[in-house]
Each structure stands twice: as structure tokens, then as C-alpha cells.
Amino acid sequence: MTTAHLILMVAAFVFSIGALTFFMKRSAVVALMGVELMLNGVNLILVEAGQLHHNAQGTSLVLFVILVAAAEAALALSIFVILYRKYGTLTLENYRSLKG
Amino acid sequence: MTLGLWSAIMAVAVGAAVMTGVPLMVIVERRGSAWMQRRSGPNRGGPWGLMQPLADAVKFAFKEENIPAKAHPILFVLAPALAVFPPLIAFSVIPVAGSVNIGGVDYPVQVANMSVGLLFLMAITSLHVFSVLTAGWASNNKFSLLGALRSSSQMISYEIAIGICVVSLVLTYGTLDLREIVKLQEAGSQLPAWGLFMQPLAFLILWVCAFAETNRLPFDLPEGESELVAGYHTEYSGMKFALFFMGEYAAMFVASAFLTTLFLGGYNVPFISEETLRNFFLAKGLGLSMASVATCALQALSFSIKVFFFMWVYVWIRWTLPRFRYDQLMYLGWKLLLPLGVLNVFLTIAYTYLRPHL
Amino acid sequence: MNEVANIVAAPLSWIVLLPLAGAVLNGSLRLKSPFNGILATLLCFAAFILSCLQFAKFPEATKLVDPGYLWFQAGHVKAQMGFELTPFMSVMLLVITGVGSLIHLYATSYMSHDKSPWRFFAYLNLFVAAMLMLALSSDLIGVFLGWEGVGVCSYLLVGYWYEDEKNTRAGMKAFITNRVGDLGFLVALFVAFAFFGTSSVSGILEWVADPVRAAALPAWVLTVFAFGIFWASCGKSAQIPLYVWLPDAMAGPTPVSALIHAATMVTSGVLVFVRLWPIFGAQEQLLTLVFWVALATAWMAALIALTQRDLKKVLAYSTVSQLGFMFAALGAGAPVAAFFHVVTHACFKALLFLTAGSIIHGMHDEKDIFKMGGLRSKMPLSHLAYLVGCIAIAGFPFTAGFFSKDLILTKVFESRGLVAYLLLLGAALLTSFYMFRSYTLVFWSKPRSKEAEHAHESDATILTPLMILSVLSLIVGWLEIPHVMGHVQKFSQWVEGSWTVALRGNEAAELNTSTEWLLMGIAAVGSILVAIYAFKKYSTGPDTSPETVAWKVSFNKFYVDELYCKFIIQPFRKVGCKISVWVDEWILDGFLHGLFGGYRVTGQVASIFHTGSVQSYAVLMLLGLLAIWEVARIW
């Protein structure tokens, strides 16, 4: 077991638990936290690969991911505020008006 | 001696220094305010009242710890800890003096010599918001929550101006390594090559932001007594309150050290380089280790004097200026400091680009 | 013709661009009256000045060219947006821009009380630009562009007063009839592409002139090409069977009638014919066909004109009849005569139409000649102008019409014999009759209506062009005087250099002097006598004799419109209805129903997964990603 494997395992775990969180949680905010966890797992793998191959190209993508995550979080959370004001709840099951 | 062990020693030393500085600063502040207001201040405990902080500490330690019934028990306790933690961590990347030579190896007088120290410093100081927010929410008190909300928006707003100014500084110095930044400020013949002279506008903006970041007057709205009782730490008492108190002073120390490192040449003694000092002590007949230790002592003294200058200005301002209104605060942050910072970035870019041609 | 070709570069594109600029400016600026008219007139006049400058470069130069630019290229087909000017076209250029300028000037006053004169002048300028394009373009595609351009402008201008449904119908009739003719042009164009590999006029003419290359062509190619052009000319120049649009086109404002239906557009068929003469000259059978069609047209139009009551209709049928004369000349193998008649006709027909406009203007838009009368004293200058026009078109000695018509008759006599000559002479005498009928009814006797009593003379802006055109109508014929009377051949000498092959008519043996005098005398005396008869007959007022069958047939235009309607339009409409219903029901609806049904089924299947819950979407998305990943890994 090397450090690389450990990090890989952690990353895979964090990503999966993030996905699970996103699928299972009823609260929109917590579901979004799951998304952040997934992004975090991906970042971890990217950084690890960059260190492994002595290459900054992939690792620069992490900065983009972080940036996009910041933008996404800012927008998503402000949308949540609006939704909360409008419907008084942030439970995802209540937002089903797009049901086909 | 490994680098890890040295780091541990330095961590203890720097931590102790900051923790000693806090009570010292308390007495300075109390006596200073008294002096400015033409009254005596605390003068009974020990010579010139120097023992007063000790008495305060004992008082805090023995007071009853009160946790409100409707408060969130874990977060309520966590918040004061979070208040002290970031400033102490932040101090780890600040170079306090040059390097000490032990057994032919140079050890930097600094807990962690990090290549991205400047960024790390900013990152850690931005965590200060957490303690405020957590404290305000966990108290389950409207004054606390209002204070916390005010505080967090204030800190985030001013962090943006700080970030912009740091960009121009990075453009000037070309590195994020704080030790290198300090070394770059060593040179200079007529004037020391301090950041103060290279980036005066950034210095001013950062100085103003430092007040806002530490919630000090004239920006102490989060704990404005006349409006919010005591802001986010209304419900705190005893040692928990003391921790917030310490956290605030530690944050002031970090801000002062930050300004010193970036603008006042850090640990540099003005006009005298580390090399000169070392050679001076070597010429006095000291060994290499002792010479380096003596040099570092001098540099640490220089650093402390500069930091205490800023600390004194904190006190000075606190007892001189009245509190801002909240809209004035936001106006200053967003509409004055931020555009000025952006302007400064552009000026710096132009200067950096044109410098080879000048 | 025999000298070394002297080809000179010239700014010909500007001649087209100036009126085009006028169209764009008038269309976009929407100036107030009279500035819109002044703008249009100035630009048209500038084109006239420029044309004069180009005209002056002949005869030193044999040809002026403006290479322009390559418009488009598809395979070996190249369309060059270039211009060229031959001596013969330079005369036409002067007619188009000169008469055009006068009509613009006239219209400035005539249209000043209209609702949106800027629109009118934009169309008018566009029309002039298109006509110049047609005349100048060095490429058949460019010619076609102008050809279609004048068609469009004709449609726009005839239907200019579109509030009245009658006018729009007339415009559509003109446009659609012309489309039928344009088919011939397209066929000719395709033939040119397929067999000559070029669409440039000079390229085609070179091909035909080259005996080696011409011999390699199948014999029918040139015939098809020529017939296509002739068919197209029938449409544009109003020959049987496609003449029906021209009389209806009188619905447009009078300056339009003058410009389009007298001076320029209707002559475009003759123009193209003459330009491509080396091809037609060799098509003996086709020329025979052209001649008899033209003769029939001349007669039929003249007969119809005998009974019409609408002043502009009379003039319109006279135009059709005169066009028949031109084509008869072409059919007789005398392009110079035809073209000479184009020029003279442009002058006196524009004069007649403009005078008619002046009269109608003075009569407050009353067009019925039976309601006029006695205008001689009320509109003296218009009366004078109309009289000049009438004697010119009737062929009174020493007027323009006399010389051109005489030239045509002589040529017909030379190449088609006595019968053909007599028939054509008959048509010419009829011309004299119906023109003087209208003249007498309008100007003599007593006013027969209130409008006629209160008629007034038009203003100077209208009268100035009338005066200029009157003078031209009288003198322009002196360019070409038969050799028995002095032998002036300025016109034919000028024009002759335009073709690289010899004209057929030139080699024909000349008639002896006495025959020529005789022919000329019959025509002149005949027309004068017929004119006097008509004057006597109508000087007391309109004919009140009972309606005979012949009169009815003539008055109802030989029922041609009704026949067309019954035998062509209605069958077409029936078949079209059937087809459109079938296409609508089976193809369009079927397609839509299929599309709709497909969407519905797909949607029903897809909506199973459409739960409205974000998280189930996310699970599905993840599964999809995993599947893609696996596939990519196994690959």
C-alpha cells in the first residue's frame, strides 16, 4: 500500500459518498454539499495524478474546478434563498412541478 | 536536529510569544486609553499595574461558565476555540527573524517556511469568520445572530479588497514566499526597499482593511455595545469570553505582523542587512552559531518594534475615532477600497510592464 | 466594322449605379415632395450626362467595356458582372437615360400630390437601373437580371396604387405573363451554358461567328436558343400570344405608362433581338414566323384600338401595334430599321403618353375620350404636343414616324414581297385612323362633360418635357433619310459597327428609284387621307351608329382575355387545386401527423423517467456515465 493508493482510495470514497449524499438527502442544501464532496474527490485524484507524473497541466484543472465550484455554490445558494422565500421549504421532494 | 523538531520548537516559541503579547497588549490598551483620556487606569496590581492582566486571567478562569438552555451545546463550545485557532496557525508562516546556524545548518526562525505563505496567511485569516458565525448562531440570541451576520459580511467584504491588494503585491515581489518577500525588502540605499514605498496605496488599503478584519474600532459594528449589547459574544462568559478576547488580540497581532512583513521590511533592521550584522558579530569574536543567534535576536527585536507600532496604532485609533454606520462601512469597502485596489493593480501592471523600458 | 477593333475601358458601371443609388436613397430617406423627385431626376440626369460622355467616345472606339467583377462561379459557369457598350446600344442608352430623365422631371410635378411619392421615385429609379443593366450588361445573366428587374419594377409600378384591387390585378397579370415569357429566356440561357459554355454576349457571338465551332454544334441548338429569346421577347415586347398584359398595365400612373410601355421596357425584346442579331439572321424559318406573328399583332392591336374609349388604352394598343412593326422589320431581316423605329417610337410615344397624362390631369383623372372634347382652346400646348405626336406616329411626311415606318415598309417589300407589304401598310393606315379618332374626339367639337368644361392647362414642369419631346418627334427621323430624298444614313452608319458579322439586309439589291418613290408616296398620302377621313368622321362627336358584330369584337378585344381564361387559366387552376389538395392532405399532413405521432410515442416512453425529482435524474445520469465509461474502457 503506497501513499498514492491511500489517496486514491480516499478520493474514490469521498466521491462516492458525495454521490450518495446527493442522491439520498432530502434537503437541497445538503444535496449540494454532496456535489461539493464529489468535486473534492475529483480534485484529490487530479492533484495526486499531477504529483505522480510531475505535471502541472492536470493539476491546473483543479483550479478551474474550484473556481467553477465557487461560482456554482454562490448561484445555487442564492437560488435556494429565493426558493425558500417562495415555497417555505427546501425539501427536494416538494419540487416536482417538472414531472412529465 | 531535524527540520520537524526545529519547527516544533519554533511553534512553541512563537505561540508562547503571541500568548504573552496578548496580556501585555491588554495592559497597554487599558493604560493607553486612560492616558489618552486623562485618567489613571489600572495601576494597583503590581508595578504600574503590570500584574493587572494576570488578575484578569484569574478572574476569567474562576468565573461561572454559562451555557444558555436553548443554545447549540457543541457549536457553542466550539466557537471560542475556533476564534483562537486561526490567528495562531497564521503566525506559523510569518518569518520572525533571519536564520539561526546550528551545526553548520541554517534554520529559519519561522514555524513553517512555506512557498505559498502569503496565500496561506490569507486563507487562514479568512477562517476567522467561522468562529463569529458559529458563536452568533449557536447562542440562539438575536443580538448574537445580528452581530454574527454583520461581522461575517463585513469580513468577507473587506477580504475582497485585501485579495486585490495582495495581487498587486505579488506582481511587485514576484513571489508568494513571505521569507523571500522579506529578503527582497532588505536592499536599498537612501530608502529601505520596503513595500511601503513601492506600494503606498496598497499599504493604506490593507491597513484600513486590517481594522475591519479584526472587528476593531472604527469598524467594531459586530459588537457595537450601544446597539447589540455585545454582538456575537453576548452569551459568553468566563474563559470562553476570554478566548474570544485572546482571539481578537491574536488576530490584531497577525494583522500587524502581516503588514510589517509585507510593507515594513519584516524582521529587517533598517539599512543594515543580515550579512552585515552577522559579520559585525563575527568580528566581535562570536562563533558562527552565536553570531547568527545574536543577529536573529536583533532582527526579532526590530520585528517586534514594528509590530508593536501597528498595535499601538490600533489602540490609538480605537480611542480617537467614532464608530462607522453600517452603510458607511459597506460604502467604504465596496465603493472606495475595492476600486482603489483595482486601480492599484492596473498601475502596478503598467509599472511592471514598463519597468524594463524605464 | 472592318477596322481593327478599338476596345476602350469606360466607367459604365456608374451609369447603372447612379439610378440604383437614387432608388436606395429615395427608398431609405423618404424625402418630402418635391425633393424626392428632384433627387431621382438629378441622378437619372447624371446618368444621362455620363452616357453622353460615353457616346462621345464613338466612333473612334468600336466598343467600350467595364470588366466589373466575377459575380459567381459554379463549375465552368462564370457570371461576370461586367458591362459593355456598342455603338447601337449607345443610342439606346441615350434614349433610356434621356427620355427617362424627361419622364422623371414630368413625374416630379405629376406625382407631387401623391401619398408616398418617394416610393414611386424609388421604383422609377430602380426601373431605370434595371433597364440600363439589361442594355449594358456584357453577360446574358446580367441581361437576365435586368430583364427580371424591369419585370419586377413593372409589377411594382403598375400596382403602385395598390389600394385599388384592379391595379394590383393588372400588376400581377403583367408579372405572370412576363414570367411565361421568361421561361424562353431561361431555356436560351441553359442552352448557352450547355453548348457554348459561356453566357457572355460577346462570347456567344464569337462562337457563332467561328465557322469551325459553329459547324460542330447540332443544328437545333441555335434554333432553340433563338426561339427561346423570341418567346421571351414576345412576353416583354407584347407580341401575340403574350401581349395581353400591356393594355391592362395602363392602370399604373401615366409617367410609368410613358416610361415602361412606350420608351423602354417594351423595347427590351427588340434590343436583345438586335444585340444577338448574328444568331437570328441565320434562322430563316424563325424570321418568317416572327414576321407573320408581328403582322398579326400589328393588325389585331390596330383593330382593337379603333373602338376603345379609354385614352390610355388607345395608346397602349397603338404601342402593341407599333411593336408589331418593329418585329415585322426584324422578321424582314432589317434590324437597323427595327431599331430606328424603336428610337423614333420612343420619342413620339413618350410624347403621346405624357400628353395624355397632362390631359387626364387636366380632366381630373377622367380617361374616357367620349367625355372629353373641345379641349383645343383650354389646353393649347397639350393640344399642339398631341397633334405632333399624332402626325409623327401616323407617318406624315418628314416626321420621325414617316422615315422609320417607311424604312420598315421598304425593307418588307424588298424581302417579303408585295402582299406582306400591303398588309403592313394596312396596319399603318389603321394607325393613322385611330390616332386621329382619339385626337379629334379629345380636342375638337364641344365639351361633353363637366370635367371637360373645367379642364385646365398643366404647369411648366409637365409642359417642358412635352415641348422637348415634340421637337424630337419631329426631327429625330432626319438621321436616316432614304437615298431618294437625300440619302442621309447617319443612323445606320453609326449602328453598323456593332456587329462583328455582316448584316444580311445590306447585301440586298437596292430598289430602283421610282419604286421607292411610289412606296413612299402611297404610305404618306394614304395616311394623310385616312387622317382627314377620321377627322371628318369624328369632328362632330363620337360615333352613335348601332353596335355591329365587328364593333363588339373589336371593343371586347377579340375576347382574347376570356379565351385565355377559359382555355388556359381555368384548366391550370383546376389541376393546381387537385394537386395542392393532394399534397396538403397526404404529404404535408401525413408528415406532420407522423412527426407528431413519433414525438408522442417517444415522449410517452421518455416520460417514465421524467419523475420531476432531481435526484432520480442524477442517478440516471450517473448510470449513463458508468455505461459510457465501461464501453470506452472495453473498446
Place this chain on the structure above:
Amino acid sequence: MNAVLNEAPSIFMWIASAFAVFFSCVVYWSNNPIACAVALMGTLFSTAALYFAIGNYFIGAVQILVYAGAIAVLFVFIVMLLDLKPHKLRSLPGQGAYLSFVTIVAAGLAALLFCTLAKTPSEEAGTAFQLSAKNYSEYFLSHYQVAFQAAGLLVFAAILGAIQLARGHFGKKENT
């Protein structure tokens, strides 16, 4: 503490990894949004610690600055501001089946991720490697120039969007 990647992990690495796993589990298991937010912050910090441990200080610092300092603060802020009450996990008909399905999917995903990535060969892994901010800036100003500008535009758009949303034109107007 600059770890070499194909050696056995140091004790520090183990601790940081354990924290990352633990906190992410808390995010999933806790019903209290506040606890989730704090645990999220813990995960982010542990990840930053891992970055530091494998020698990528720059990304570590940025992680703390942006994720912990901004995004997590936003989460905490929103949770506190809206005063979200503890939620249970989803309760749907056939919830058990759904839960096991999703868990299997997630576990499979983890296994797949691990198996695929662990096979990646690495020649240079034997030596320590440190990236500085300069490396990144070189990439940003050459290779990723367009992406960099686009990201800037994205952030700008996000700012505008957030401001517009916060001004409340889309929600119900409040009469307070």
C-alpha cells in the same frame, strides 16, 4: 513532510485520510444540516491537509481559501440564515430498494474509480515533486488562456446572477 507517493503513507497521511473519510460519512449520515455543513468543512480541511502532505501547497492554500473560506462559509451562512431543521433521509415507497440500489451504485463507482486509476503507471513517482504558483500561471497564460478568460467571465456572470437573485426580483416581494 513532503511525501513520496510510492512509499508507505506516513502517520500524518493516515490521520488526514481518516478525517476525510470520517467527515464525509458525517455529511451523509447526519440529519442536522448544521452538522453536515461543519462536517463538510472538516472534509475540505482534511483534503487540504492531504494536499499539503503530498507537497502541493498551492492547491492546498487555494482549497482552504476558496472552499473552506468561501464556499463552506456560504453553506453555513445559508443553513443558519434559513434555520433549516433536521431532515430524515428520503422516505419513499420502496425506499429500501432505492437505498440499496444507490448504495450499490456508489460502491461500484468507488470500486471502478479505484480499479481504473490504480493501474495508472507512474515512472516519476519515486521522487518528491513540488509545484509552485509559477507553474500554474505559466499554464494559465499559455495553454489554458481561453479557458482562463472564460472562467473569469463565468465568475463575473455568477456575481451578476447572485446579485440579481439576492435583490429578490424572482421571489415574492417581502413587505417587511
